[in-house]
Each structure stands twice: as C-alpha cells, then as structure tokens.
Amino acid sequence: MRNILFGIVFSVMLVVGSVSAIAGSAGDSATSAVSWSLGSFVELTINSSSFDFGELDPGTESVLEKNAVRLMVRSNTSWALSYSVDGVGADHLVVDPRHTSGHRNMAVNVDYELVDLLDLDPGDYSVTVTFTVTAD
Secondary structure: HHHHHHHHHHHHHHHHHHHHHHHOOOOOOOOOOOOOOOOOOOOEEEEOOOHHHOOOOOOOOOEEEEEEEEEEEEEEEEEEEEEEOOOOOOEEEEEOOOEEEEEOOEEEEEEEEOHHHHHOOOOOOOOOEEEEEEEO
C-alpha cells in the first residue's frame, strides 16, 4: 500500500510539474509601430458680426471703443492675424487688435477708433472689417 501511495504522489507531482513547465514556458510577444501625420489647423470666430458706434454728436473729432469685438483663435500651431477695412469712410476707422500673432488657442480683443470725423460729410457710414488668421 505504501508503494501504491508513493506511486500516486509521485505521479501527481510529475503531472503538476509538467503542466507548470508547459504553462510557464508558453508565451510570446509582438510589437506594433504606430505613426501618423497631422497638419496645421487654425480657426477664427468673432463674438459679434456687427458693431455700431451709434449716432455721434456733431463736432465729435474721434471716438474710441475698447474691446469693440473679441476674436477667438483656435489652433494647433503658431498663427498670424491680419485685417482689412473696406467701404466709404474706411480710412477713418482704426482697428487695433491686442495681438497679431500667437501660438495655439487665444482670445484677441480688438479696439475700434473713429478718427478725423470733422473731415467727413454728414451722413451714414458703414465699413466692413475682415479678419484673417493664417498658420505660420
């Protein structure tokens, strides 16, 4: 009986050892190289599509409106801001953005100032300011 018990214990140990050896040595690994390319992105929005100085008192020489509009630049790179002013009276509007360049996201406040108003004839004036942002 003792020999049978010894044989059973030895057989169980042999089986467990074999299974452990097989399980321990089994395995593998693999690698994967991941790459991509991302281009420049730049987007420009404005808080209001119009601004009105209202009716000015006769004899007014100039009017400054700080933070007349606010631009929001969203970008993943450096950028440059430019603008143009078109329309009758365009040479009497000074556009003064706080920043004309930046990197990544930025809010840009813009002042508008009417100047040399005594040189204008009485009437209604309207100009268009076009802001453009480009990736550097």
